[in-house]
Amino acid sequence: MTEQIATNSKYVDPFGRSIDYVRLSVTDRCDLRCFYCMPKGFNDFEEPDDWLTFDEIERVISAFTALGINKVRLTGGEPLLRKNLPELTHRLSKVCGVKDMSLSTNAVKLAKFAKPLFESGVQRLNVSLDCVNPEKFKSITGGGKFEKVFDGLMAAKQAGFSPIKINMVIMRDVNDDNVLNMIDFCAEHDFILRLIETMPMGSTGKEASQRYIPLDEIKQQLEQKFEMVPAVQRGAGPARYLSIPEKNLNIGFITPISQHFCETCNRVRLGVNGTLYLCLGQEHQYPLREILRSGVSDEELKEHLIKALSLKPKKHEFNEKPDNIIRIMSATGG
Numbered sequence: 001m002t003e004q005i006a007t008n009s010k011y012v013d014p015f016g017r018s019i020d021y022v023r024l025s026v027t028d029r030c031d032l033r034c035f036y037c038m039p040k041g042f043n044d045f046e047e048p049d050d051w052l053t054f055d056e057i058e059r060v061i062s063a064f065t066a067l068g069i070n071k072v073r074l075t076g077g078e079p080l081l082r083k084n085l086p087e088l089t090h091r092l093s094k095v096c097g098v099k100d101m102s103l104s105t106n107a108v109k110l111a112k113f114a115k116p117l118f119e120s121g122v123q124r125l126n127v128s129l130d131c132v133n134p135e136k137f138k139s140i141t142g143g144g145k146f147e148k149v150f151d152g153l154m155a156a157k158q159a160g161f162s163p164i165k166i167n168m169v170i171m172r173d174v175n176d177d178n179v180l181n182m183i184d185f186c187a188e189h190d191f192i193l194r195l196i197e198t199m200p201m202g203s204t205g206k207e208a209s210q211r212y213i214p215l216d217e218i219k220q221q222l223e224q225k226f227e228m229v230p231a232v233q234r235g236a237g238p239a240r241y242l243s244i245p246e247k248n249l250n251i252g253f254i255t256p257i258s259q260h261f262c263e264t265c266n267r268v269r270l271g272v273n274g275t276l277y278l279c280l281g282q283e284h285q286y287p288l289r290e291i292l293r294s295g296v297s298d299e300e301l302k303e304h305l306i307k308a309l310s311l312k313p314k315k316h317e318f319n320e321k322p323d324n325i326i327r328i329m330s331a332t333g334g
């Protein structure tokens with residue numbers, strides 16, 4: 001099968017997948033050091049001159065919308081570290097064709113930014129939080145303060161974000177004993193909880209993957225404790241949802257390792273330096289920064305994007321080749 005622009009102008013890749021979602025990394029820096037993501041002391045960051053400017057980002061996203069991409073998620077690194085982020089989200093919200101704009105954050109700085117981001121057009125929010133025990137949180141994140149995340153979450157609720165999704169990476173003997181606490185926390189605050197399998201990205205991800213737990217194991221434990229029924233939850237992603245009626249809570253299970261979802265993968269990732277990554281678990285990539293800076297026409301840019309998207313591989317190989325990916329998650333735009 002060859003790639004094509006379907007009649008509804010959605011790009012369909014060589015494996016028949018409609019690509020309609022870009023995850024946009026606005027920085028590779030971070031104010032936390034989650035041990036499964038960024039190595040301690042890591043400082044091999046992209047130089048500011050190599051970051052795509054807001055003008056360049058807006059141009060690429062506009063070009064993507066011409067191929068049918070209509071969902072954008074801002075991520076990083078920690079996106080709230082990028083200066084004037086609400087200005088960028090405001091600009092992207094005005095790009096014709098962007099129907100859904102969301103943000104992934106560690107929420108450390110969210111208390112300050114929740115309101116301006118909501119007002120600038122960010123519609124949905126995912127917050128990474130692996131436990132609600134301040135001491136454990138500090139240890140997992142290399143010194144993070146749980147209270148700041150909590151304040152950020154409360155500010156986000158107040159600003160109007162609803163629902164707010166909480167992403168919890170599950171690791172054996174690190175936080176697998178915290179799932180019930182997280183369920184109570186999310187039920188109390190009306191958040192959606194999403195459990196994620198650890199992926200072997202970079203040296204940190206590989207080390208953390210020694211603590212990998214297939215989520216079916218957690219699901220079975222929960223089923224012994226609660227009645228759980230299938231649920232439907234709006235979102236652009238691969239989570240499978242169950243609901244716990246007695247808690248009035250939805251839980252998503254994201255299983256890239258035990259049950260991959262590559263055959264329905266609808267996304268690509270744009271790094272802060274303009275490199276387009278076609279898959280989290282493969283090296284396939286397409287450098288766009290120099291192309292953008294070379295005076296390329298809109299039509300030529302679109303041709304480059306079509307060429308880039310056609311490189312999207314069939315599947316990741318985290319299981320077959322766990323040493324494949326030396327990039328850490330924050331460098332790709334998780």
Ligand code: SAM
Nearest residue numbers: 037076077078105106128167198199205329334
């Ligand atoms: N800093 C923001 C945050 O933490 O939400 C956005 C970027 S972070 C790289 C995006 C997501 O990647 C987070 O939910 C984080 O938990 C996840 N992540 C990072 N490294 C991972 C790994 N090795 N395996 C699974 N998920 C990982």
Ligand code: SF4
Nearest residue numbers: 030034037077106330
């Ligand atoms: Fe930073 Fe997010 Fe990576 Fe944690 S997961 S180190 S918050 S980029």
